[in-house]
Amino acid sequence: MQLTILLATLLILTVIGFHMGRSRAVSTAVSGIGHLNSLPSYYGIYVAVWCGVPAGVVLILWLLFEPQVVETLVVAGLPEAARTLPENKLDLLLNDIRNLAVGNIVSRDVDPEMQRAADHYASIRRMGGAAMIGVVLALAVAGIGFGRKAISPELRARTRIENVLMVFLIGCSTIAILTTVGIVLSLLFESLRFFQLVSPVEFLFGLEWSPQTALREDQVGSSGLFGSVPLLAGTALISFIAMCVAVPVGLLSAIYMSEYAASKVRSAVKPLLEILAGIPTVVYGFFAALTVAPFFRESGNLFGIGISSESALAGGLVMGIMIIPFVSSISDDVISAVPQSLREGSLGLGATKSETIRRVILPAALPGIVGGILLAVSRAIGETMIVVMAAGLAANLTANPLEAVTTVTVQIVTLLVGDQEFDSAKTLAAFALGLVLFFITLILNVAALSVVKKYREQYE
Amino acid sequence: MFRENMEADVTFDSDDAGRFDPDTDDAYSSTEEMAVVESPPKIISRGVDVFYGDTQALFGVDIDIRPNEVTALIGPSGCGKSTFLRCLNRMNDIIDGCSVRGSITLDGRDIYAKSVDTVHLRARVGMVFQKPNPFPKSVYDNVAYGPKIHGLATDKDDLDAIVHSSLERAGLLDEVKDRLHEPGTGLSGGQQQRLCIARAIAVEPEVILMDEPCSALDPIATSKIEDLIDEMRNNYTIVIVTHNMQQAARVSQRTAFFHLGKMIEYGHTDTIFTNPNEVRTRDYITGRFG
Numbered sequence: 001m002q003l004t005i006l007l008a009t010l011l012i013l014t015v016i017g018f019h020m021g022r023s024r025a026v027s028t029a030v031s032g033i034g035h036l037n038s039l040p041s042y043y044g045i046y047v048a049v050w051c052g053v054p055a056g057v058v059l060i061l062w063l064l065f066e067p068q069v070v071e072t073l074v075v076a077g078l079p080e081a082a083r084t085l086p087e088n089k090l091d092l093l094l095n096d097i098r099n100l101a102v103g104n105i106v107s108r109d110v111d112p113e114m115q116r117a118a119d120h121y122a123s124i125r126r127m128g129g130a131a132m133i134g135v136v137l138a139l140a141v142a143g144i145g146f147g148r149k150a151i152s153p154e155l156r157a158r159t160r161i162e163n164v165l166m167v168f169l170i171g172c173s174t175i176a177i178l179t180t181v182g183i184v185l186s187l188l189f190e191s192l193r194f195f196q197l198v199s200p201v202e203f204l205f206g207l208e209w210s211p212q213t214a215l216r217e218d219q220v221g222s223s224g225l226f227g228s229v230p231l232l233a234g235t236a237l238i239s240f241i242a243m244c245v246a247v248p249v250g251l252l253s254a255i256y257m258s259e260y261a262a263s264k265v266r267s268a269v270k271p272l273l274e275i276l277a278g279i280p281t282v283v284y285g286f287f288a289a290l291t292v293a294p295f296f297r298e299s300g301n302l303f304g305i306g307i308s309s310e311s312a313l314a315g316g317l318v319m320g321i322m323i324i325p326f327v328s329s330i331s332d333d334v335i336s337a338v339p340q341s342l343r344e345g346s347l348g349l350g351a352t353k354s355e356t357i358r359r360v361i362l363p364a365a366l367p368g369i370v371g372g373i374l375l376a377v378s379r380a381i382g383e384t385m386i387v388v389m390a391a392g393l394a395a396n397l398t399a400n401p402l403e404a405v406t407t408v409t410v411q412i413v414t415l416l417v418g419d420q421e422f423d424s425a426k427t428l429a430a431f432a433l434g435l436v437l438f439f440i441t442l443i444l445n446v447a448a449l450s451v452v453k454k455y456r457e458q459y460e
Numbered sequence: 461m462f463r464e465n466m467e468a469d470v471t472f473d474s475d476d477a478g479r480f481d482p483d484t485d486d487a488y489s490s491t492e493e494m495a496v497v498e499s500p501p502k503i504i505s506r507g508v509d510v511f512y513g514d515t516q517a518l519f520g521v522d523i524d525i526r527p528n529e530v531t532a533l534i535g536p537s538g539c540g541k542s543t544f545l546r547c548l549n550r551m552n553d554i555i556d557g558c559s560v561r562g563s564i565t566l567d568g569r570d571i572y573a574k575s576v577d578t579v580h581l582r583a584r585v586g587m588v589f590q591k592p593n594p595f596p597k598s599v600y601d602n603v604a605y606g607p608k609i610h611g612l613a614t615d616k617d618d619l620d621a622i623v624h625s626s627l628e629r630a631g632l633l634d635e636v637k638d639r640l641h642e643p644g645t646g647l648s649g650g651q652q653q654r655l656c657i658a659r660a661i662a663v664e665p666e667v668i669l670m671d672e673p674c675s676a677l678d679p680i681a682t683s684k685i686e687d688l689i690d691e692m693r694n695n696y697t698i699v700i701v702t703h704n705m706q707q708a709a710r711v712s713q714r715t716a717f718f719h720l721g722k723m724i725e726y727g728h729t730d731t732i733f734t735n736p737n738e739v740r741t742r743d744y745i746t747g748r749f750g
Contacts, residue, residue: 263556341593345656347554349606349663350583359605364596 021047050147190431245320250327288390315391330372374448535718592652650681
């Protein structure tokens with residue numbers, strides 16, 4: 001609440017700064033606005049930036065570091081006996097002090113020592129809050145003053161704003177990159193912990209997956225086998241089936257839409273096809289588990305073939321349907337980007353439409369299409385929901401699409417669902433699987449992007 | 461009716477031309493003699509109207525295109541000359557909402573008749589485009605493309621021979637004989653355009669349509685193509701659209717002037733350039749508009 005009011009005040013100050021800057025710029029331009037280096041509103045933005053940015057940065061830093069500082073101060077005020085407690089006990093104590101201070105339920109009896117600590121905590125928080133408001137608002141007002149003073153007709157407000165914008169944009173992209181790095185590092189460190197328990201050779205080349213570890217020494221049959229090969233094979237099998245569905249259907253419908261369909265048909269069909277991409281994968285999962293899989297099982301029964309009710313075929317097929325819009329949309333864009341002059345050149349030589357498509361357009365568009373397909377493959381490999389619902393959990397090492405298989409993503413989900421301790425091989429295995437999956441999709445994406453890049457150079 | 465007009469024009473023109481420039485007159489008379497003994501027109505267009513949706517782009521165009529001559533279509537941008545050119549091999553068919561009325565005959569047969577297969581028509585009436593548009597294939601495959609789809613070669617040696625002779629006739633063989641299997645898109649602009657001409661020749665067409673073939677090229681490449689066009693006249697009937705009036709004067713025997721979708725004047729190139737009948741033609745040629 002306090003924070004909301006502070007933010008609102010800061011915003012209002014910024015707006016005031018903008019108007020002050022602008023009017024100041026207009027009034028300093030004695031001999032007309034034309035003598036200003038930049039348009040008046042740039043001076044307004046200049047003052048607004050001086051008002052809002054330093055204050056905002058300080059506010060953010062304050063909010064980030066306040067809890068640690070407060071904690072250190074509170075700990076410093078505790079009696080010697082409490083300060084020397086082991087870390088986890090100290091944490092509990094601090095938690096109680098915090099709860100006591102805000103009036104929550106406390107897990108132990110309250111002694112005067114603790115009451116004093118809680119009062120101390122509350123007073124630090126109060127002071128801190130007041131200091132924060134004071135510092136931030138003072139900075140904002142000082143910013144307005146400084147910015148306003150700096151305004152003169154010679155000030156290059158426009159280029160300054162340009163620099164501020166650039167820094168802001170760099171900041172945004174840095175956040176994206178750092179997040180990625182953070183995710184990769186967390187995967188990496190947890191995986192390293194896993195590889196201390198299970199050897200990488202066993203993990204990468206083992207043929208059996210049975211991630212049950214014993215809770216007690218005397219338990220039977222829970223030795224824990226972490227061979228990821230069945231999972232990778234299952235992933236490959238399902239992705240393969242999916243691509244067998246998605247590539248022909250997607251590519252051919254893209255060819256129809258970009259080369260044959262009248263523009264009216266195209267403008268109606270393309271959005272319809274893209275609706276497929278908007279259906280949540282859980283819904284595809286229902287469709288796979290309740291409609292497609294039983295259909296396969298019953299058709300199999302008719303011919304006397306045993307098809308399990310959860311099969312790689314059903315999951316792969318539905319996943320293929322899900323991916324159709326990816327393939328068709330990218331292929332359509334790529335095919336449409338083939339210059340019209342190539343089509344005319346081929347038609348002008350007396351080639352038919354399909355000859356033109358087969359011999360000129362598809363070869364020219366091939367790199368882009370391949371790039372699109374590779375992106376679709378990495379989407380297929382990462383897909384979880386459909387497989388959970390339609391292809392099962394059994395880690396069979398098989399190439400038979402009529403049996404149940406499982407994929408890397410599904411196993412990650414099952415390993416982490418429910419109450420788990422985070423130091424057993426079972427849970428850590430999920431991170432190692434994630435790392436493997438990450439590398440596979442990374443390689444596919446890099447390959448896809450380089451292929452697409454090569455394609456871009458072609459017409460330049 | 462049209463033929464009478466033409467002849468009337470011719471008589472009128474030669475009278476006038478004599479007064480201005482005896483040299484031209486000589487050159488012209490010889491052309492006229494040729495024209496008199498020549499076989500009938502290769503392409504006859506009568507009352508051709510073209511519509512793009514509701515907009516009419518061409519209004520009743522009548523032209524006789526004679527065999528083994530270069531016919532130039534000139535006129536300001538948007539006057540319909542390219543549209544007319546594309547009617548001659550039905551390239552307008554691939555544009556949505558484009559319709560053609562009137563009659564165009566090739567060797568006396570209506571090319572817009574239902575029985576006509578555009579694939580065969582375009583094999584007989586080849587086309588070279590404004591921007592060089594080699595396929596992203598090797599030089600060899602670019603030229604071999606047409607013969608392959610029309611089954612003109614019986615075996616590999618046959619195809620090699622066709623490719624070589626086409627490149628030679630397009631004046632490109634010496635420049636590319638060591639790089640036949642490198643991408644056609646890697647050639648220079650002028651070479652690419654000659655590659656496109658070779659590609660068109662390889663199908664053995666009777667008529668070659670050229671839509672501003674030199675507008676994307678530098679003067680040296682342009683003069684090479686112009687020499688080539690002049691040479692090719694012996695074997696093909698050529699129709700060329702050009703913005704460059706000097707080019708029309710240099711390479712063509714007959715010139716048609718288009719303006720606002722109508723064909724204003726058609727006659728021997730010398731006449732059109734030295735003594736046009738129409739004020740609009742004269743204004744355009746002398747650079748008063750366009």
